[in-house]
Amino acid sequence: MATLGLIEYKDASPQVRAVYDDIMATRKTDWVKEMIYVAVSVTNQCGYCIASHTVAAQKKGMTDAMFKELMAVVGMANETNKMVVGYQVEIDEQFKASR
Amino acid sequence: MATLGLIEYKDASPQVRAVYDDIMATRKTDWVKEMIYVAVSVTNQCGYCIASHTVAAQKKGMTDAMFKELMAVVGMANETNKMVVGYQVEIDEQFKASR
Amino acid sequence: MATLGLIEYKDASPQVRAVYDDIMATRKTDWVKEMIYVAVSVTNQCGYCIASHTVAAQKKGMTDAMFKELMAVVGMANETNKMVVGYQVEIDEQFKASR
Amino acid sequence: MATLGLIEYKDASPQVRAVYDDIMATRKTDWVKEMIYVAVSVTNQCGYCIASHTVAAQKKGMTDAMFKELMAVVGMANETNKMVVGYQVEIDEQFKASR
Amino acid sequence: MATLGLIEYKDASPQVRAVYDDIMATRKTDWVKEMIYVAVSVTNQCGYCIASHTVAAQKKGMTDAMFKELMAVVGMANETNKMVVGYQVEIDEQFKASR
Amino acid sequence: MATLGLIEYKDASPQVRAVYDDIMATRKTDWVKEMIYVAVSVTNQCGYCIASHTVAAQKKGMTDAMFKELMAVVGMANETNKMVVGYQVEIDEQFKASR
Numbered sequence: 001m002a003t004l005g006l007i008e009y010k011d012a013s014p015q016v017r018a019v020y021d022d023i024m025a026t027r028k029t030d031w032v033k034e035m036i037y038v039a040v041s042v043t044n045q046c047g048y049c050i051a052s053h054t055v056a057a058q059k060k061g062m063t064d065a066m067f068k069e070l071m072a073v074v075g076m077a078n079e080t081n082k083m084v085v086g087y088q089v090e091i092d093e094q095f096k097a098s099r
Numbered sequence: 100m101a102t103l104g105l106i107e108y109k110d111a112s113p114q115v116r117a118v119y120d121d122i123m124a125t126r127k128t129d130w131v132k133e134m135i136y137v138a139v140s141v142t143n144q145c146g147y148c149i150a151s152h153t154v155a156a157q158k159k160g161m162t163d164a165m166f167k168e169l170m171a172v173v174g175m176a177n178e179t180n181k182m183v184v185g186y187q188v189e190i191d192e193q194f195k196a197s198r
Numbered sequence: 199m200a201t202l203g204l205i206e207y208k209d210a211s212p213q214v215r216a217v218y219d220d221i222m223a224t225r226k227t228d229w230v231k232e233m234i235y236v237a238v239s240v241t242n243q244c245g246y247c248i249a250s251h252t253v254a255a256q257k258k259g260m261t262d263a264m265f266k267e268l269m270a271v272v273g274m275a276n277e278t279n280k281m282v283v284g285y286q287v288e289i290d291e292q293f294k295a296s297r
Numbered sequence: 298m299a300t301l302g303l304i305e306y307k308d309a310s311p312q313v314r315a316v317y318d319d320i321m322a323t324r325k326t327d328w329v330k331e332m333i334y335v336a337v338s339v340t341n342q343c344g345y346c347i348a349s350h351t352v353a354a355q356k357k358g359m360t361d362a363m364f365k366e367l368m369a370v371v372g373m374a375n376e377t378n379k380m381v382v383g384y385q386v387e388i389d390e391q392f393k394a395s396r
Numbered sequence: 397m398a399t400l401g402l403i404e405y406k407d408a409s410p411q412v413r414a415v416y417d418d419i420m421a422t423r424k425t426d427w428v429k430e431m432i433y434v435a436v437s438v439t440n441q442c443g444y445c446i447a448s449h450t451v452a453a454q455k456k457g458m459t460d461a462m463f464k465e466l467m468a469v470v471g472m473a474n475e476t477n478k479m480v481v482g483y484q485v486e487i488d489e490q491f492k493a494s495r
Numbered sequence: 496m497a498t499l500g501l502i503e504y505k506d507a508s509p510q511v512r513a514v515y516d517d518i519m520a521t522r523k524t525d526w527v528k529e530m531i532y533v534a535v536s537v538t539n540q541c542g543y544c545i546a547s548h549t550v551a552a553q554k555k556g557m558t559d560a561m562f563k564e565l566m567a568v569v570g571m572a573n574e575t576n577k578m579v580v581g582y583q584v585e586i587d588e589q590f591k592a593s594r
Contacts, residue, residue: 033568039531040572042185043538048579051590071185073528077535079178084543086141086170095546131230132271135237139275142241147282150293172231176238183246194249240383269383277376284339284368329428330469336432337473340439345480348491370429374436381444392447438581467581475574482537482566
């Protein structure tokens with residue numbers, strides 16, 4: 001559509017990616033919030049919420065690679081959340097300071 | 100307590116383990132049910148249920164190795180359950196026959 | 199396919215069932231793991247995971263009777279997990295030894 | 298405190314209970330909402346929420362009998378919710394009208 | 397159907413609503429239980445259970461306004477359940493008396 | 496400890512905050528991943544996981560304001576996830592493209 005064409009992130013040179021990264025960093029709160037929303041929706045298994053907010057996150061800059069990494073973190077967190085409870089791990093004193 | 104001493108499964112020779120395995124196979128429904136109960140309780144993160152039924156499963160023959168494998172399966176299932184939904188995977192026609 | 203036909207577990211005589219039981223005991227870890235996977239998937243309500251792993255468990259020897267018993271245990275565990283928390287039941291000292 | 302003493306619902310005669318029931322019916326939305334909040338909190342297994350809102354519901358008129366019935370319904374709902382999904386029950390056409 | 401027509405709750409005058417309210421108060425346990433069942437089913441996200449029990453609750457007297465209020469309470473409870481845990485709020489001593 | 500003292504983000508001038516923001520943007524994947532882990536752990540209500548990963552996220556640059564915003568998004572997502580299912584909202588065709 002554009003005269004010079006639109007370069008997909010995955011096809012971009014390191015220099016162009018740096019520009020894209022900078023743009024995304026500038027408006028990062030947008031897609032961070034959408035990705036957190038998707039993370040919760042995947043954990044709750046809400047089909048509608050996953051479908052609509054994945055699209056929203058993509059529109060705000062989430063690439064396929066970022067989505068895959070999101071899924072990996074969400075999957076891993078769901079696994080370790082349960083295993084920690086299954087092994088009856090107590091909260092360390094050092095972590096209670098986070099409150 | 101016993102004259103000849105009680106051999107822990109983990110210290111047993113292959114021959115003794117075979118005997119133990121046979122005993123456990125005979126009464127397998129007992130610990131299988133307890134392990135399924137633990138699997139659900141870990142997924143639901145019910146502290147009391149995990150603690151009490153892990154003890155119950157141990158009394159019915161669940162070894163430490165079996166518990167660790169149980170945790171590995173439960174953790175992996177929780178991970179893949181969420182990732183499948185996150186990736187919006189559809190149910191294949193071939194699996195609908197299971198109903 | 200077989201000359202003598204294949205006898206369904208539900209139609210088998212006690213003697214034949216004993217042979218089947220023995221076969222299933224021998225390869226029991228296969229279907230035990232699949233059934234634990236199904237137990238977690240049902241608790242998480244992952245439609246795809248339930249459909250695909252129920253088929254997998256059936257292929258590894260899970261009969262209809264075993265599936266029904268699995269559902270009964272999973273249903274009961276989900277009920278008691280919540281009631282224990284609702285009644286604010288504390289973990290008994292004796293169960294803490296399971297860690 | 299009162300001259301005639303305060304009659305606990307569980308100790309009341311049918312006539313007195315009828316008066317209590319009438320009072321509770323009049324202000325029913327208060328404890329209904331609290332009981333729904335408790336039902337969700339028990340399903341989510343939020344210890345703090347269960348403890349604080351059970352007290353709140355009691356203050357607004359929830360008796361011990363009502364709490365026990367609440368737990369029975371919540372436990373049963375959690376059981377059947379999972380079994381319905383485990384048995385892969387489809388939504389009947391007639392129920393789709395509820396949307 | 398009726399000679400005088402059936403007046404919808406939402407179209408009723410305050411006097412007629414009072415009659416309806418009285419009727420619903422009389423048979424209140426029916427729809428209260430159905431609404432609690434719906435509250436749990438929504439929290440567990442069981443599509444079949446939500447669809448069938450919403451219809452059942454409607455048949456027992458739940459109006460659209462009541463359903464909307466139910467959804468508001470269930471949504472709010474799910475939000476605060478998680479935030480309380482996220483902020484690591486401890487159970488106050490005063491609430492422990494509810495056990 | 497440092498000669499010039501360490502300026503807390505909350506006490507920093509807009510200019511200093513810009514530097515801090517730049518640092519955080521550079522290493523943003525670190526705290527983004529930790530915050531996603533916390534979002535899942537809060538949704539799953541895993542006490543240990545919340546406590547330990549909140550500390551980890553703080554060490555990687557998550558401020559109190561960011562944590563509060565995280566909790567607001569997680570709370571809101573949990574609320575809307577359930578309400579969408581309660582109202583039986585269908586997935587729009589336009590969102591199916593996200594797969």
